[in-house]
Amino acid sequence: MNPTEVRKDFPQLKDGHIYFDSAATSLKPLPVIEAVNYYYTKLSANVERGLHRPSHFATRMYEEAHHRLLKFINGTGEVIFTKNCTEAINLIAHGLDWKEGDEIITTFLEHNSNLLPWFYLRRRGVRVTLIRCDSEGLIDLDELSRSISSRTRLIALTHASNVLGTIQPISSVVEIAHRRGVKVLVDGAQAAPHLKLDLDSLGCDFYAASGHKMLGPSGTGFLFIRDGVIGEVNPCLLGGGTVKDVDLDQIILADGFERYEAGTPNIAGGIGLGAAVDYLERIGMENVRSHELELTGYAIEKLKTIKGIRIHGPQDPRKKTGVVAFSLPKIPSHRVAIILDEVGGIAVRSGYHCAFLLTRNILKEDLGTARASFYIYNTKEEIDQMVEVLEEIV
Numbered sequence: 001m002n003p004t005e006v007r008k009d010f011p012q013l014k015d016g017h018i019y020f021d022s023a024a025t026s027l028k029p030l031p032v033i034e035a036v037n038y039y040y041t042k043l044s045a046n047v048e049r050g051l052h053r054p055s056h057f058a059t060r061m062y063e064e065a066h067h068r069l070l071k072f073i074n075g076t077g078e079v080i081f082t083k084n085c086t087e088a089i090n091l092i093a094h095g096l097d098w099k100e101g102d103e104i105i106t107t108f109l110e111h112n113s114n115l116l117p118w119f120y121l122r123r124r125g126v127r128v129t130l131i132r133c134d135s136e137g138l139i140d141l142d143e144l145s146r147s148i149s150s151r152t153r154l155i156a157l158t159h160a161s162n163v164l165g166t167i168q169p170i171s172s173v174v175e176i177a178h179r180r181g182v183k184v185l186v187d188g189a190q191a192a193p194h195l196k197l198d199l200d201s202l203g204c205d206f207y208a209a210s211g212h213k214m215l216g217p218s219g220t221g222f223l224f225i226r227d228g229v230i231g232e233v234n235p236c237l238l239g240g241g242t243v244k245d246v247d248l249d250q251i252i253l254a255d256g257f258e259r260y261e262a263g264t265p266n267i268a269g270g271i272g273l274g275a276a277v278d279y280l281e282r283i284g285m286e287n288v289r290s291h292e293l294e295l296t297g298y299a300i301e302k303l304k305t306i307k308g309i310r311i312h313g314p315q316d317p318r319k320k321t322g323v324v325a326f327s328l329p330k331i332p333s334h335r336v337a338i339i340l341d342e343v344g345g346i347a348v349r350s351g352y353h354c355a356f357l358l359t360r361n362i363l364k365e366d367l368g369t370a371r372a373s374f375y376i377y378n379t380k381e382e383i384d385q386m387v388e389v390l391e392e393i394v
Contacts, residue, residue, distance in 0.1 A: 001287035007377050008071030009279075011269050018346040018382045023162055023190060023353075025212045028082050028276075035275035036217055037269045038369045047267055048258065062267055065274025066257060069222060072277045073207070075193070075199035077227040080260045081211075081220065081270045085189040086113040088208035088223035089156070091260060092185055093117035095233040096154070103231035104153040105182075107131050107139055108206050108362055109168075111352045113185040114208075118156060127151070133362060137166030141176065155184045161189035163298075163353045163363075163371065164313030165320030167191070174203040189213055191219075194292055194373070196285035204231050215280060216273035219266055237262035245379075288376055291350050292322035295374045295383065299324050302387045307394055312363055322374035325353075325363075328394060330361070333368035336393060344389040346382075348372050349365045 009014055009029040012207070019027055035099045039061070045050045045054035047062045070079045082088040096116075106132055111142040118128050131143050139384070148155075149227070155177050160167045170216040175185045193214035199207055211220030224235060235242060235253065239262040253259045277381055296317035303311055308329040314320045326335055329342040337350035348359065359365050372386065 001226045001283055001291050003291065003377065003379050006283070007379075010377050013377060014199075016139065016345060018344065018378075018385060020372040020374065020386065021347045022375040022378075023194070023341075023371065024349055025210075025216050025218065026193060026271075026375055027377060028217065029033075029215055031279050032217065032272045032275045033071065036268045036272040039271050044251065046264055058267060058271075061337055062272045063263070065270045065277075068274050070224075070278050072198040073199050073224060074201070074283065075207070075224050075226070075292050077196075077199075078225050078230055079271070080223045080225070080257045081265060082208075082210065082223055083219045083266065083267075083269075084221040085187060085208045085210040085239065086221075087099060088179045088221050089114055089185065090117050090189060090225055091236055092154075092206050092208075092233060093121060097232075097234070098124055098126050098153075101127070101151055103129060103149060105128045105129045105131065105144065105147050105152060106131060106157045107136055107157050108357045109133050109139070109158055109166070110156075110357070111158065111162050111187065111189070112356070113189075113356070114156055114158060114185075114305055130357070131275075133166075133358075134364070135374070136319065137161045137358075138314075138319075139163035139168055139173075139174055139361070141169065144173065144351065145176050146320075148177070148182060152180070155182055155209070156187070157184075158187045158189075160188075160194070160321045160323075161313070161358070162323070163325050163355050163358055165190070165323030166231045166313055167320060168193070170204060170362055179202065190323070191320055193280075194288060196289065199224060199226075207255055208230050211269070211273040215276035217266075217269045217276075220269040220273045223260075232258075235260050235262065239263045241265075270349065277379075283376060291376060292374055293317045295380065296320065296322045296324060298380050299372065299374070299383045302383055303390070306387065306390055312365075323371060325369040325371045326365070326371075327365055327369045328390070331367075331393065333365075335371045336370040337388070338394055340386065340389055343392070346386050346389065369375050 188209040194210035333350035
């Protein structure tokens with residue numbers, strides 16, 4: 001992969017802006033922008049309903065985007081388009097039939113999107129157990145196993161931390177869970193854009209991710225439901241497109257992804273997400289990973305030279321995605337982010353990163369952390385510029 005050539009596809013970079021906030025949302029390449037533009041300028045028709053040609057072509061493109069994404073993640077089941085990872089997780093939280101006394105296991109690592117939906121279920125008598133992680137953000141599989149009881153129905157955990165980048169041993173989690181009859185939901189928002197996925201190999205029951213973090217349009221995400229489990233998830237919304245037939249005394253739901261995509265969907269977004277998948281496949285996820293490993297390792301070594309800096313999470317880039325969280329002595333993370341932007345034109349994230357429990361209880365950072373997150377369009381030269389500004393701050 002040649003980053004110089006890749007960068008030509010991202011018009012957002014042409015003004016010299018340095019974008020280190022891809023963990024929040026990625027930039028969009030020209031082929032994705034063009035796919036969205038094609039839908040609006042050439043088709044702009046609804047899907048799954050009309051018999052006219054624009055509707056037929058739009059339907060075919062929208063359905064093909066589902067198929068391409070399913071192939072991309074190598075999963076046997078259904079993939080449902082959502083507006084983000086948050087919505088995908090909520091579809092499971094509100095779609096399963098919970099009983100009072102049921103238990104869910106999650107972790108201190110989680111983004112609020114994989115925490116609050118489960119906390120909300122406490123109102124229905126569901127118990128939520130949280131397991132801790134070590135200083136690098138790795139969960140303890142023995143603690144996980146001990147936490148499972150006869151009432152545990154679901155384990156919900158992140159594939160890769162949005163703060164530390166730490167990659168969790170998902171296959172081992174699934175093996176432990178399935179041995180005890182427990183289902184597993186994986187929050188893949190930070191993994192799907194960066195790792196070559198094989199959901200059949202991972203074996204999880206549900207996998208949620210954000211399309212907009214993997215070069216797709218804003219307002220896109222997806223939920224994968226493993227084959228054989230889809231009948232256990234009730235649709236949270238019902239309406240046009242979700243049924244095969246309706247009578248006075250019965251509703252027959254659609255069989256596939258359609259039952260969960262009520263009403264007119266984000267057609268342009270779905271088509272754009274399909275284009276994003278095509279783009280990533282052309283580059284090759286192995287090349288994406290290799291580039292990010294090089295950048296992340298380089299960034300960690302350069303940041304270590306700054307006096308007093310604290311780098312959070314694994315120091316070995318092989319244990320994480322391209323995310324580096326850090327804090328400077330006695331300087332609030334928000335101040336660091338503002339100076340990086342104003343002085344260097346560098347975009348990073350600051351604060352708690354919607355992971356309050358991790359930042360406060362594990363990292364002990366009441367002022368939050370600054371987070372630089374890398375993707376295919378970033379370079380070592382940009383990292384050098386960030387380090388130069390940070391040295392001035394210190």
